Amino acid sequence: MDRRSDKRERIIDAAIAVFAENGFQASRVSDVAKRAGVADGTIYLYFRNKEDLLLSVFEQKMDMLLVGLEQALSGVDDPREQIRAFARFHLGQVRDNREAAEVLQVELRQSNKFLKEYRPEKLWAYLAVFARIVRDGQARGLFLPDVDPFVAMWSFFGAMDELAVQWVLARKAPRFPLEHAADQIAGMFVRGMSVGAPGGPDASVQSINLSEGT
Amino acid sequence: MDRRSDKRERIIDAAIAVFAENGFQASRVSDVAKRAGVADGTIYLYFRNKEDLLLSVFEQKMDMLLVGLEQALSGVDDPREQIRAFARFHLGQVRDNREAAEVLQVELRQSNKFLKEYRPEKLWAYLAVFARIVRDGQARGLFLPDVDPFVAMWSFFGAMDELAVQWVLARKAPRFPLEHAADQIAGMFVRGMSVGAPGGPDASVQSINLSEGT
Amino acid sequence: MDRRSDKRERIIDAAIAVFAENGFQASRVSDVAKRAGVADGTIYLYFRNKEDLLLSVFEQKMDMLLVGLEQALSGVDDPREQIRAFARFHLGQVRDNREAAEVLQVELRQSNKFLKEYRPEKLWAYLAVFARIVRDGQARGLFLPDVDPFVAMWSFFGAMDELAVQWVLARKAPRFPLEHAADQIAGMFVRGMSVGAPGGPDASVQSINLSEGT
Amino acid sequence: MDRRSDKRERIIDAAIAVFAENGFQASRVSDVAKRAGVADGTIYLYFRNKEDLLLSVFEQKMDMLLVGLEQALSGVDDPREQIRAFARFHLGQVRDNREAAEVLQVELRQSNKFLKEYRPEKLWAYLAVFARIVRDGQARGLFLPDVDPFVAMWSFFGAMDELAVQWVLARKAPRFPLEHAADQIAGMFVRGMSVGAPGGPDASVQSINLSEGT
C-alpha cells in the first residue's frame, strides 16, 4: 500500500502538470502515464477513467485546502478577521500552487461530469466554513441578519474564483498581486455584511439600518 | 443579406437549443444543422468551425446584453441604484433565457479556445460599465476611494456568475429565486463600497473613511 | 461563340496556373473560377466536371504540340535528323511552358480517369509521328529492321518524359539544360536504331549486324 | 519485434492488394485493415497516415528490388550484358509482381507528397547502379565517353517505366511480352552507348565515331 499510494500520488502529480499545460480535453492519458513513468494501463489500476483522474485531483487538492483553511482560521476569533484570513488563505494557495490552481479553476470546468453530475461535496464543505462564519457573525450581532448566508457564500467564492481565473489566465502579462485582491474582496464582504453599513437610498434589504449612523 | 443574416440567426438559435440540451462536446454539428433546417455544409458558410459557432453564440448574446444593460441603466442616476439595476438586469436575463444562459455559463467554459486564447472583449465592455459606475460613485463621494474598480468589477461579476451557474446547474432541485440573489448581491456590493461603512477591527482599508459623510 | 471560346480559354489558362501551383487534387474548382474571373457555376457551362477540365487542358496543349511538331519536322528529311528535331522540340516546349508542362507531366497522372479510362488519342497521334519516322528509317535502310517501332516509340517518350519530370521537379536546384538532354536522348536513340551499330557480345536481337565487334 | 514486423508486413501486403484493386484514393484505410485482419487503429501504430502507408510500400519494394538487382547482376561482367540483365530483371519484376507494380507505377504517382516532397533515395540508389555500369563501360572503352550517365540513367529508367506503365494499364487488351520490351530497350541503349556506333549525319555528340557507315 505504500508503493501503491506512492504511484497514485505520482500519477496525480503528473496529471496536474499535464492538465495545466494542455488542458484536460487536450491531454492524453498516455501523456500522463509517460510523465508519471508508468504504463498507460497502470493508470486504470488506480483510477476508473480519465475523468475520475481529474476528479481525484480535485478531491486531493480540496482535502489539502480544507486542512489548510482550518489552520489558517485557528486562533482567529473575530468573524470579520476570519473572512479576511479566508480570502488571504485561498488566494495564497492559488498563488503558491499555480498549476494545481489552473487545473481547479479552469480545467475542471471542462469536465461535463464535474459540472453536471458530480456533487462537489468537498467544495461545499469548504464553503460551509464561510457560511458558518456568516452565521456566527450574525449571532454575535456583527453582521446584518438579512444577509443570506447561502448567497453570500457563493458570492464570496465566485468573487475569489473569478479573480483567481483572471490571475491564472493573465499568462504573460504581469500578474496583479493576489494579496491585494484578497484584501479588497475581504473588505468588500466584511463591510457589505456588517451592521452599521449605509445602504442606497431605497435599500430595502437594509431597512434595519435606517437609524444607524456612522 | 436579409436571407443571409436570417439563416445565420437560425443557426445560432438552433445551436443554443442543441448545446443546452446535450452539451457542446456531445452535440453534433449535424444536429444543429438539422434543427436549423439547413444542410451540414451550410453551417460552414457562416461559421469557421464548431467552436466558432459557440463563440458566435457568446458574441451575439453579449451584444444583446450590452444593449439591454444600457436600457436598464438609462434613467437611473444614483450609482447605488445603478448597481442594483445591473444585478437585477443580469440575473433577470439568466432567468428569462435559460437555454442561452446554460450555454454561456456552462458550455462556453468547456472551450479551451475561449478560456485560453479568446479575448472576450464584449464581456470586458459589459463589465466596464460596472467599473464606470464605481468610479462615478467615487467621484461623487458615495463610494470609498480605496475600492479598486478592477477588483470590484470582477468580484461583482464573479458573484453574479457563480450564482447563475448554481441556478442553472440546479437541474432538478427547485431553483432559488434569482431576484433574491440579485438584491442580495447588489446590497452586499453597495454597502461594501459605500462611504460610512464600518469595517472590521483593523480595517485598514477603510481607516480613512471615518470622517467621511454621505 | 467568340465570347464563349474566350471564356473557355480563360478558364483553361486559369486551370493550368492553379493546377501547376497546387496540384490537381489539391486545387479547388472555386480557385480556378476565381482566377478566371467567373463564378463557380460557370465552369460547368464549359466543362462537365473537374476532371474534364484537366483533360481539356491536356487536349488543348496536345493540339498545340501536334501543330508545333509538324512545323518543327517540316523541311527535315533525314529520319535521324527528325528524331533529333523531335527531341529538341518536345523538351523545348517543356522549357518554354513550364506551367503547362508541369500539369501534363505531373498532375495529369493524378487523374485516375486519365490513367485508367481515358484513351489519350492525341498523345498516340503525337507518338505515332515517332513510329512513322522509325518505319521510314527502316524502309530507307537506315534503321535496323529488328527495332520494334512500338517499343521504340514508348521508350523514346518515356525517356523524354522522365527527364522532363526530373527537370520540372528540380524546383529549387539549378535545372540542368534541357537542350543537352534532348541531344543526348536523340543521339542515344539514333545510334541505337541505326544500321551498323555494334551490339553486346550476344546481341541476339541484332543478328543482322554481322560485322559487330568490340 | 517478430510479431511487430509480421503485422507490419501483413498490412503492407494488404495495402498492395487493396490499392491495386481500387486505386489509392478510392481505397479506404478500413479496407486495408480488414484485409490485413487488424483493427483500423492498428494501421496507425505502424504508419503515420494513409500516404505514409503508400510510401512504405514503395520503400519496401525498392529494398527488394535493390537486393534482387544485385543478385541479377552478380556474375555478369560485361557492362553490355549488365544492362541487358538490368532490363530483364526490372521488367521481370513488373511481370511477376503485377499488383505491386500497379501500385508503384500508377497509384504512387498520384501522391502529391511523393511527386513533390518525397526524395526517393532508394530509387536513386537503384538507378545509380545503371550510372555505375555506364561509367564502367566508358572506363573500359566500350561506351562512348560523350554519353552523360545522368541523362542515360533517367532515359533508361523512363523507357522501362513507360513500357511498364503501358503494360500495367493494358487492363483488358492482351498484354505484350515484357521480355521482348526488355530486350528491345537493352539493345537500344547498348547500341546507343557503344563505341563504333554510327550516328546521324551531323552527330556532333559522337565525334569519335569516325568509322561510321553501314
Added chain:
DNA sequence: AATGAATGAGAGTTCATTCAT
C-alpha cells in the same frame, strides 16, 4: 449565359480503454 448560395456524401484519424502476457 451567368451567378453563387446551398447541398450532403464520405473517410481519415485519434485516443480512452481493455486484456493477454
Added chain:
DNA sequence: GATGAATGAACTCTCATTCAT
C-alpha cells in the same frame, strides 16, 4: 501488480456539383 499493443467507435469538415434566380 504492471505492461503496452491492440482495439474500434465516433464525427468534423471539405468541396465538387447543382439549380433557383
